[in-house]
Amino acid sequence: MSQVQKTIGDTLLKVEGISLSFGGVKALADISFEIKQHEILAIIGPNGAGKSSMLNVINGFYHPQEGTISYRGEARRRMRPHVAAKQGIARTFQNIALFKGMSTLDNIMTGRLLKMRRNFLWQALYWGPAQREETEHRTFIEKIIDFLEIQAIRKTPVGRLPYGLQKRVELGRALAMEPELLLLDEPMAGMNVEEKEDMCRFILDVNDEFGTTIALIEHDMGVVMDISDRVIVLDYGRKLADGAPDEVRADQHVIDAYLGVSHD
């Protein structure tokens, strides 16, 4: 089959010398790496390695004591999540964070809020430009629903859905922001093989069709090695390795971190 090689672009986000501690606990120590445009980057590491903390830092949820993050060449010292969102960084959470009582459609629609130009009053009136705007947004949402193949649960309250589908809805909400950089925190945790395969396909399709850059945390090594262009390994807040899946797999430090080292 003639596969087209995908082109990975310039640096989209640059992390330099990030250190983060909570009291005496050092969660991240002097971490530096880059996320390049259009790539799928996986961040892996044992439990407590600082993976989620890293995403939270990129996302502006945590504020590192040291180091800088520059996004599209623009350095930022202190970042708020909503500013990150406005700049085009969207994320999903390890423990699903959806509005359980709201329908799939409404949940995904919330991802669109930042894109709405009319204020609350206009929307309450639902007339003229506000109505047009709502229709445009709804069309966009419907494309996501179609993309993620969740038409059948469009009107179902999210709390009634099985876990795998909730994860998909959460991805839908992140996509509704039309992000440039998508952060996925364990998108496949707790899924069965079939659900994982579906999710992999969606992630690859998002990356391919929309050109979205993706950084994801994942424990399933098979998945990571299959879909990512580059892998970063963290352990106890330090960066162990950074490279193509095959290089990382062969790296002695990584093998030691995962399998343990003999102490004699």
Next chain:
Amino acid sequence: MNDVVGPKSSQTTRQAPDGCDTFPKLLIHNAEKRGDLPAMREKDLGIWQSWTWREVLDQVRALACGMTALGLKRGDKVAIIGDNRPRLYWTMVAAQAVGGIPVPIYQDSVADEMAFVIDHAEARFAMAEDQEQIDKLLEIKDRCPKLEQVIFDDSRGMRHYRQDFLTEFDEVQSRGRAFDRDNPGFFDVEVAKAKGGDVSIYLYTSGTTGQPKGVVLSFENVIRTAQNGIDFEGLTADEEMLAYLPMAWVGDHIFSYGQSYCAGFCVSCPESSATVMHDLRELGPTYFFAPPRIFESILTTVMIRMEDASWLKRKMFHAFMAVARRCGVDILAGRPVPPGDRLLYALGGLLVYGPLKNTLGFSRIRLAYTAGEAIGPDIFDFYRALGINLKQLYGSTEASVFITIQPDGEIKPDTVGKPAPEVEIKIADNGEVLFKSPGVFLEYYKSPEATAETKSADGWVHTGDAGFLGDDGQLKIIDRAKDVGKLNDGSLFAPKFIENKLKFFPEIKEAVAFGDGRDHVAAFINIDLEAVGSWAERHGVPYGSYQELAALPEVYEIVREHVAQVNRDLSTDPHLASSQIKRFLILHKELDADDGELTRTRKVRRRIVADKYLPLIDGLYSDAERVHIDTEVTFEDGRKGRLSADLKIGAAETYEAEPLKRAS
């Protein structure tokens, strides 16, 4: 007995509408006569999109010319693979317009099955719905040397497919529009070339044994049968229908294609196969077909949801359903009913039946058919009691569907009706049902022996089903003729008849009965995960998997009672009393089409099941109380695994045969 029922000679030759003898001609006719009325709808991006007859003609014209530009020649076969989509229906008529022959293929076929049909039909073109089907086609392309061009409808995920034989649907149409400009009149000339007697379609039957066979139908077969159905039921251009059953199945071809083109009514395609129930409700069809298992699962869902409803609603539902069961069927049939009941029924209509039908999307149904398998009398009466005109019919691919239909006012749960217009029926000496009709197929493609076996020189077609005609002139089907066997004591053994009785219980999804050449009858049972799972939930019985649930002693007890009930019923019929089930077991896995145990239309493949589970059958006919089995299973993605289990064998009560009643 050689009773022939039906017209001895065709009394009236029915004309296709305005002399149109092919579907492309009918399309042009509809575009002229009702050009601005909707012909097709599809729910896309959450909204029902529609195309008028004129727009459909425009689309089809562009597609037909486009396929010609790609090299389609008169007589070429076009494989069509995918869910019910307007564009796939248009491919059928577009192929027919330029002399091609559409060959729809079941969309859930695995690659091997697909390769067989495409290779056997010698398809040069294929129209695939999406990436999933394209991937299957690419996998088998080497085995189908005749296949040259592949067109795809949905371009999702297809960006990196660079094979030069792949073309996107829109691209084909834009080439077609250019071709049409350069060759004005080409389309109309090509359409005019075809005649009613020409081949219109190959429909491959899934077949309970062996490889599928390609049933060749002419335009006349399909159009005349469709028109007969329309006249018989008084269908009009105002009907609404949801096309959701496989396009490769003859029923869908007649109902959603043949009859739609002949009567001019609009056909709607669901958003996806998972949204059918939602779409049904939004659409509110007036004309509806579903196999018994769908009516069954709808009823099961209703019952389960009523169990979870509030106290008042549940009471009301049960009270008014009792009223409906008492008099609803009679009211629908127009028989006299006491005024008190009539009043209660009217009140029930307001409070229960109306809202329930609305929830199911059945509010506007004027005509609903079921066929393919026997339907449980309780299920059948449930829908009729609600005021839904549900009827049974009997048909086959070889007949272009209609063989018998139940006429209004003569509806019974255990018959399949009287011969359809222009159909003659007789019963052979071995009990097999034979028929003759204008819908009789031309041949099985490339297999003259099979054709000769099924269709006799004087035009009678063997259905392979055993049945008899009752005193009321209605046909009753008991089993496949070849499956009817004998027990060692010489008495009749009709496995399907017994299995159907078992399957009428909501907890039993599938059953396979054995007894031919044996001393007594034994059976495999498949439990229904939804019904039994719901029971387990309500009674706080924990289970981890289907296998675990199926092995619970409580579940065995439920099934044992049902088997005993079936035995009680069988004991009342002197011919069948010796067919009572002595021993049974509950299978640890669901019988599955992917494992070859069921056909794609979910009929049990008896021989395969018997071979595969031989140790279990031996267990049933021994004194063993448990039996071990190790089976291969196929997962949805095609990988294989092994499943082993230790199954318990249950014994059921049997009853003394009732003495023959003396005629009084």
